[in-house]
Amino acid sequence: MNQGKNKKSTNRIRFGLCCIFRQEPIRFRQVTAKTLQRLPRSEQLSRVSEICLHNVQSLYKSLQYVSDNGIGAFRILSPLLPRYTHPQVAYTLDDLPAGELINEEFYKIRKFRQQYDIRLSFHPDQFNVLSSPRPEVIRNTMRELEYQGLLADLVDAEVINLHAGGVYGNKEAALGRLEKNVVKLPESVRSRLAFENDDISFTPADLLPVCKKLKIPMVYDVHHHRCNPDEHTIEEATERVMTTWQDLGREPYFHISSPKNGWLKGSPKPHADFIEPADFPSCWKELRVTVDVEAKAKELAVLKLMEDLKNA
DNA sequence: GCATGTCAAGTTGTG
DNA sequence: CACAACTTGACATGC
Numbered sequence: 220m221n222q223g224k225n226k227k228s229t230n231r232i233r234f235g236l237c238c239i240f241r242q243e244p245i246r247f248r249q250v251t252a253k254t255l256q257r258l259p260r261s262e263q264l265s266r267v268s269e270i271c272l273h274n275v276q277s278l279y280k281s282l283q284y285v286s287d288n289g290i291g292a293f294r295i296l297s298p299l300l301p302r303y304t305h306p307q308v309a310y311t312l313d314d315l316p317a318g319e320l321i322n323e324e325f326y327k328i329r330k331f332r333q334q335y336d337i338r339l340s341f342h343p344d345q346f347n348v349l350s351s352p353r354p355e356v357i358r359n360t361m362r363e364l365e366y367q368g369l370l371a372d373l374v375d376a377e378v379i380n381l382h383a384g385g386v387y388g389n390k391e392a393a394l395g396r397l398e399k400n401v402v403k404l405p406e407s408v409r410s411r412l413a414f415e416n417d418d419i420s421f422t423p424a425d426l427l428p429v430c431k432k433l434k435i436p437m438v439y440d441v442h443h444h445r446c447n448p449d450e451h452t453i454e455e456a457t458e459r460v461m462t463t464w465q466d467l468g469r470e471p472y473f474h475i476s477s478p479k480n481g482w483l484k485g486s487p488k489p490h491a492d493f494i495e496p497a498d499f500p501s502c503w504k505e506l507r508v509t510v511d512v513e514a515k516a517k518e519l520a521v522l523k524l525m526e527d528l529k530n531a
Numbered sequence: 532g533c534a535t536g537t538c539a540a541g542t543t544g545t546g
Numbered sequence: 547c548a549c550a551a552c553t554t555g556a557c558a559t560g561c
Contacts, residue, residue, distance in 0.1 A: 238554045249556050251538050296554055305539060342553045346540040359540060382552085385542045418552080419543055474553085486545085488551065513553060 232503065232528075233338060233470070235292030235511035236285055236521050243518055245280045248273050250301050255308040263308055268315035271300050275324040278374070282331050290521055292338040292509045295376065297367070304366045325373040332375050338470070338509055339376035341367050342415075348384035349400040350393040357400060368407030378472060379411040380438045383421040383429075390421075394429055401433055413438045413472065418488055422449035423456040427463070436463040440474035441500055442513070446488055454502045461508070471506070475499060475524075476513035492516040496527040504528070 239247060248270045255263045278295065285293050302308050312318045332339060347360045367379050386393050401409065414430055415438035416423045423437070423444060430437040439460040441453060451459070457473075464471040477495040478487035492515045503510065514520035 247554090247556090249538090251557070253538065254558070294553065298554095302539085307539090344540075344554090345542075345552055348541055351541075353541090356541070363540080380553090387542090415553095476553095486551085490553090511553085515554095517554095 231505065231507045233291030233507075233509045234289075234521050234525055235294060235338070235340070235509055236281075236290050236518055237294040237342075237511055237513055238296040239517055240281070240284070241515070241517040241519055243284055245277050245284065247277050247296060247299070248301075249298060252302050252305045252308050255302060255305075264310060264314055265316055267301065267308075267310060268317040268321075271312075271315060271321050272317045272324070274299050274301075275321050275328065279324060279328050279331065282328060282335070282337055284518070286331075286335040286337060288518070288522060289525065290518070291336070292340065292511060294340050294342055294511060295370070295374065297341065297344055299370060300366075304362050329373075329375040338378075339371075339374055340378035340380055340472070340511070341371060341376060342380045343367050345382070347381060349381065350384035350387075350397040352387060352396065360400075361403070364408045365405055368405055368411070371411055372407055377411060377469075378413050378438075379408055380413045380415050380472070382415055382417045383426060386420045390425060394425070398429065398433060401435070415440055415474070416443050416447070418443040418446040420447070422447055423451055423460065424449035427459055430463045434467065436460075436467060436469060436472070438472045438474060440476075440513075442474065442476040442478075442487075442490075442498070445482075453500050457500065457502055457506075461506070471508040473503065473508055473510045474513055475510055479515075490515055493520045494524045494527075496524070496531060499524070499528060 250270055281293055312321055347363050348356050349360060351357055371379060383397055413436045414426050416426055426437055437460045439456060444456055461471045475494055477491040477498045479489040479491045490513055494512060494514055512521045512524055
């Protein structure tokens with residue numbers, strides 16, 4: 220690897236891979252609650268145990284892959300420990316036959332992450348909604364986020380990134396409920412929490428005041444900002460979002476993606492296989508930031524974008 | 532083997 | 547009103 224003089228504009232950017240691989244033979248497994256519920260408890264646990272062990276081994280391989288390929292961040296898919304919080308089949312690592320092996324693998328992951336300085340994040344699924352007026356939604360969200368906080372402790376992840384949720388006809392009221400619920404989160408979650416602008420409801424201009432007030436950094440998704448714009452230009456949003464991280468002594472976090480069908484034909488929201496280099500904001504090129512690449516071709520898209528920007 | 536329907540969970544906009 | 551979209555299809559079933 221050429222680490223020195225020839226790398227020009229993008230050598231300060233840490234690129235991130237999201238969740239899974241397209242070509243590299245690293246896979247994560249799943250199991251549904253319905254399947255598990257048909258089994259007696261002991262078989263449930265041995266089934267889940269096998270899958271969890273497989274998944275943490277795959278996570279370790281993922282970190283090896285990214286560090287071998289000059290990728291500096293990895294987003295971990297939420298169901299790493301499948302159905303961990305499901306009311307009917309929930310379990311703890313101590314319940315699993317391979318619990319000890321799984322814990323050893325987590326230890327290896329933490330060490331590897333620290334040694335190679337890989338930034339790890341989580342992006343909990345869309346049903347985690349801190350702004351909901353429905354108590355049961357908040358309860359489920361709290362339970363799921365607690366699990367994400369545990370996972371983050373186990374792998375030494377830095378960021379748990381959430382959207383602000385629904386509007387319910389009143390943005391201010393929704394953000395008010397969100398603020399109230401943030402305070403109730405356990406420290407493992409609160410200390411890692413970030414809010415990301417989304418493509419239908421909450422823009423950077425909506426979230427920045429809340430983030431400033433709560434001292435929670437903001438993840439800036441420029442694709443969402445283009446789909447759901449506000450009064451800020453990309454340059455302004457970039458600048459203001461950066462301060463939410465820098466005020467906390469942390470590295471800013473951005474997302475990039477390209478529209479599957481281009482900007483003109485149909486909805487621009489679905490993600491393309493690769494990133495169109497023109498979609499990469501030129502004002503990002505000299506920054507020391509993390510940019511997660513949200514593209515269907517996964518690791519191939521990250522490597523291609525890194526190459527395209529180097530040659531730009 | 533391979534095609535197809537299913538899977539815990541929320542909210543919004545489109546056709 | 548059904549369905550897609552969202553950070554991500556994988557798995558179970560039936561032919």
